[in-house]
Amino acid sequence: MxxxxxxxxxxxxxxxxxxxxxxxxxxxxxxxxxxxxxxxxxxxxxxxxxxxxxxxxxxxxxxNSTIIIDPAKFYRIFHDKFIEITPALVVKHRKNVKCLTSSRTRAMQIAAYTTSYARFYLYDFMEKVGGENIFYADTDSIVYRIPEGEEDPLENNIGSFLGDLTSELSGEMLEFVALGPKTYCYKRIYE
Incomplete structure (x- = not known):
């Protein structure tokens, strides 16, 4: 650099x-x-x-910086009259696994169930489209091509209700590039 x-x-x-x-x-x-x-x-x-x-x-x-793991070393430096402690102190911490409790407003099991259930829907849609036509799929999205002369296999699944697909593309997609999860771009022709 x-x-x-x-x-x-x-x-x-x-x-x-x-x-x-x-x-x-x-x-x-x-x-x-x-x-x-x-x-x-x-x-x-x-x-x-x-x-x-x-x-x-x-x-x-x-x-002028020291990484301290031992509490005794921290107290030696902290109480050393020849060292002036600056106002900044970085403390790395984590929850004690034995003491973890679930919040009343969180339900991890429901979140896991919901995303797993959504995946079942996604797999069903992927089977309808056919693996050879899929460019990208994520928890809640699928990007696929429709072979020339064929109809959209998911046309009847597009809607605005829970469980329906939403078409975010108006027009025709010319190019598609995916670098990883939720990192993609495409070039399109507007209708």
Whole structure:
């Protein structure tokens, strides 16, 4: 990321000869073991900003931060008069498995039953369409093609009631790309 940031910043004002460029690149390698590619030097503020953001998100103040797992070590540092504790304290925690209780407003078994039952409907729809025609399927959606000259096998299942399918596509789909669950896009012709 540092190499990306330096390269997208462009060369400094005084670095205008081949020798100066070589010295500049060598200096970065000698000081920080950062390998710079001379061919990639060009002012690109957008790429520089992204590289800078990535560097800032990776930055850790290692000299003044300590990861503490042992409570005794925490109290030693906390009560050390030579150490000033900053106001920020990050505490990682999790629920004790033995103490987990279900909330009165939550019912995991109903949520699991509902999504499982919805899957039965989806499998039925998938069988009607045929596996060779399915592009994408998720808990509550199915993207499929209708072979030329055939009718839509799910036409009678489209409606606005619970258990009915909703057609979210008006027009004809030309291209479809899915990268993973709930990550897809398509190109269409409007009717």
């Amino acid at each position: 540092m190499a990306e940031k330096v390269q997208r910043l462009g060369l400094s004002a005084g670095v205008d000869t081949d020798e100066a460029r070589a010295d500049f690149i060598r200096h970065y390698y000698d000081m920080d073991q950062i390998v710079l590619n001379e061919a990639l030097f060009s002012k690109k503020p957008g790429k520089k900003a992204v590289a800078k953001l990535m560097l800032n998100s990776l930055k850790v103040d290692r000299g």
